[in-house]
Amino acid sequence: MPLLTTADDQRDRFIGDVYALHGGSTLRYASRLLGGDWYLAEDILQEAVLRAWKHASALGMNASEVRPWLWTTVRHLTIDHHRAERRRPADSTALATLDVSVPDPTDRLLRGRLVLDALSELPEQQRQVIGLLYYGRFNAAQAAEHLGIPVGTVKSRSHYALRALRRALEARGAVTDVVR
Template identity: 45%
Template sequence: MTVLAEHPVASDPLRTIHDRYRQGLHTYLVKLTFGDVGLAEDLVQETFLRAWRHATGRADLDADTALPWLYTVARRLVVDHLRARRARPPETFMDDLSGVPVVHDPIGMALAEQSLRDALRDLLPEHRDVLVRLYLHGRTPAQVAGRLGIPVGTVKSRSFYARRALRARLEG
């Protein structure tokens, strides 16, 4: 529904223009906006809003001669919209960052590895041993428990506290 259709004081000639030309104007604007139906509807509303403002206080409004003027206003609105979009930087949305190339940073990697080594050295020996076996050697908690002769729950508990301490050390 357009602004004009909702306006309580829209004059009869303007209502006639709206009823007669709205659908054709909408079809024209869909083509000009390359199929963007939402934008076309917004531009139709803006076109009729301008027609209503232009017609206020005019007695010589004629529904039969309004069509070329409406199409000119609509076309100019599309041009203004395109100019406004070109003036703004393009909008980019990245939901998936896997396509972004990763910059190889050997110095950053070396510093990160050194920080991790230092943080691992600060852990309790039994916590460090569990983390190394689980994450560096790729063992399961059951395998680590069997190798160390401790219950699986103890392996999981040590892993939890070791990761928490490691995270605190690396973030701090």
Template identity: 55%
Template sequence: MSGASATSLQSDGCEEFVRAVYHHHATPLLRYAARLLRGDWHKAEDLLQEATARAWKHFASDSTDAISIRPWLFTVVRNLAIDHHRARGIRPPESQPLDDLDLIVDDAIDNILTTQIVLDALGQLAPPHREILTLTYYHGYSVAQAATSLGIPPGTVKSRSYYALRALRDILHAHGIVQP
């Protein structure tokens, strides 16, 4: 309880009443509330505190015995649990904090960064490998078109493409971009 509540309890002489309520009823009320709330122990503790506060308001000044109010406490906890279920049905479920979410933003930054990384990696390739990948992937040449453009046989285009892609993959892997 907060400092102001504790001071209020001491000044009213009701601290013993609240202690007696917790001593005699806390465990069975907490279990009952948790069962009503489908295992939500944190909310069950909140209901127990609210029921105790209501008992203090209603019975502490009447010199009522804290032991004899058990049925009343169970009714209060049941009503609080019903109110909780109704409130959850009305409002949408609580969501995850925004700090924990990985939001996907549809912008061109990822494409720009990927393009820059690939261009840097292409710059590290041997000129024949860079040339074959530029023709086949960036310009969209077929194997026959690339062979004609470079004046080499189609088998050589295929072979260079294979080894150029392997070299590009190794460079990207060395930079931590792709897995082997």
């Protein structure tokens, strides 16, 4: 780490002196201007001191004489804050009611894998009907035509397939609302 030069040492001492001499009174002043918002007042004070540090050489590096400049800067920063607040609409949504959840596909993927495993236990004829009706999005008549069987048989196989699927899922400890 490089050693601080005397100019850097003077600037660091300048900031420490500004906080020591004017920090408390300037913080109270900023808080009054901001209607008692202590946290925002701390932010305003920090920004004002940062600006004082940037202009330290122009201010003469004399911390005891910087109060008028510091208070003027705090006043300007506060005015800027109030103007920005007027420009932005008030946030009417409470943070507690704001839904910031992110969709997680993991549960959906796990359920899908669970259903596929349970389907593997079904007889081939029932798997075909379930595949056409639910994955192929066929209606009963289309599935019957595709399989070359009566519509009633498609309905019967799907009924028994769903019952068997429900039992297979319950045996795995899955919630039964997966199959309705």
